[in-house]
Amino acid sequence: MHKAKYCIVTCIDFRLQKAYSNFIESRQMLSTCDVISLAGCSRDLVKPIENWHKDALLRQIELSVKLHNPDTLILLDHQDCGGYAQDSTIAQGLTVDQDRLAHSEWGKIAKAALLEKFPGKSVQVYYFQLDGKVEEL
Ligand SMILES: [Zn+2]
Numbered sequence: 001m002h003k004a005k006y007c008i009v010t011c012i013d014f015r016l017q018k019a020y021s022n023f024i025e026s027r028q029m030l031s032t033c034d035v036i037s038l039a040g041c042s043r044d045l046v047k048p049i050e051n052w053h054k055d056a057l058l059r060q061i062e063l064s065v066k067l068h069n070p071d072t073l074i075l076l077d078h079q080d081c082g083g084y085a086q087d088s089t090i091a092q093g094l095t096v097d098q099d100r101l102a103h104s105e106w107g108k109i110a111k112a113a114l115l116e117k118f119p120g121k122s123v124q125v126y127y128f129q130l131d132g133k134v135e136e137l
Contacts, residue, residue, distance in 0.1 A: 004068035
């Protein structure tokens with residue numbers, strides 16, 4: 001087996017590519033992580049519009065775990081996410097504080113879901129502002 005240290009889930013949003021790259025490189029995660037990218041990042045895990053959306057994301061994480069056995073699962077949610085705004089689960093146009101608070105609530109649910117589904121794995125959830133500022137939720 002090819003062992004990875006991390007399985008990282010990101011949003012597809014191009015506005016975050018540089019911040020995501022900086023995060024991965026600055027934390028020495030480059031070439032040690034699987035990366036799954038989908039619109040909304042954790043959104044399909046916590047509030048899928050269709051049930052299969054959740055299954056599709058979990059299948060990708062399960063494959064990462066099966067193929068590369070990462071120690072840590074990491075979700076990189078972000079400010080002003082269109083995936084979360086599809087049905088105004090987190091509306092667009094909020095202040096950063098309002099947006100971060102909403103992501104914090106959903107992030108807790110996402111973290112609990114991953115810990116339950118993948119016992120023994122460490123789970124981390126981060127919030128990225130559009131200006132590149134990052135904090136763990
Ligand atoms: Zn997004």
